[in-house]
Amino acid sequence: MTVPLFDLPGFDPDQTQPNRSRPAAAGAGRLESPGSVAGSAHEVTFLHTADWQLGMTRRHLDADAAHAYTAARHEAVERIGTLAAEVDAEFVVVSGDVFEDHRVSSKIIRRTLDALGAYGIPVYLLPGNHDPFDAAGIYRSRTFAQACPDNVTVLSGAGVHQVRAGVELIAAPWSHKQPGTDLVAAQVARLAPADAIRVMVGHGGVDALTPGGDEALIGLAAVEAAVDGGLLDYVALGDRHSVTSVGTTGRVWYPGAHEVTNFDHIEQEPGHVLAVTLRRSGSSRDVDVVPHRVGQWSFQTVSADIAGLADIEALRRRLDDIDDKPRVVLGLRLVGSVSVTEGAALDELLEEAADRFASVTRPDGAEDLVVVADDGDLADLGVGGYVREAAEELFDRSGSTDLDEARNARDALALLHRLTGRIR
Structure with a gap:
């Protein structure tokens, strides 16, 4: 039986002998089962993870946030090793995209392999679309070969391992x-049929979840037929960054990325690793799949209609209620119409949020929120003399048919409101 912690919809130079510190060789011919033990009971627990994409950057993070995010992604790799010990896992399998691409630094490669070496159990790395086993790839690099510990095997050869x-x-x-x-x-x-517990390790989209006719899509029907027929006990996939159970067998899974990579309207359940236990005894087969959270960051989308100061204060309360702000990337989607005075108050709130959160970004752009100058903006200033004259000129220009001129005038009025507000 499958025991998920939450309800998840099923939708986004060759070596001839395998060595744990070297790429493993491909099988040949029909896949026989060297590990079969006829008539005996088998049980194994392992961790299934994928899509680390170490070396990934996010353009909306400033230098400080980017540094913290990169560190968090490495720390999540270390927490996977701790989790493996806690659940008594025999091995860890990473179903593709360990690294972002072949251009990642030697520092990232060595730090990653040091972390994997500390696991103390076998770790299997599958080359994926971001880090394929090609001539220019990471797995054939001198740095990887020199730094790879004995407990790490690259599943570079198709077939049985x-x-x-x-x-x-x-x-x-x-x-x-x-x-x-x-x-x-x-x-x-x-x-071919076998008594051994078998785990398929693959990477890529599944045709049942991904529209289009890409020939590289994984056919779910064939996979489920192999599972139902006892040829496979579990299918460990990578490529989808949200933890997802695929199909109806409860044995085909994406673990999702180990740390969040996109906003929550795109990734529903990132930051997890799957602890999988498989049992086989004669015709009896059982599976337990339990997601464990190892990621700590979140990319949260906050949408709000803004039509006045009351809405701005409501937004402030919503942001105040978000926990662990230094590890939250905030995506604001604001729509509505505000006066210059209200726009200045909103700008102050957003500046405060930028200091409190890892990052604040506007995915759909600021033009969804319209700032319109009205007579109340002049009255709210409470100034006279030359300042009043300048404000009146800016107010007139804010209605210009020249959009850039109008925007600049409104911005100047908003700044004037903020400056005079600090003086009073």
């Missing part, structure tokens, strides 16, 4: 960025 007697991984790695075919289906077609 024995974890231990009775437990096997069936790998479908990416050898380049445009495979043009269903890599998982190619391995499923070669499977």
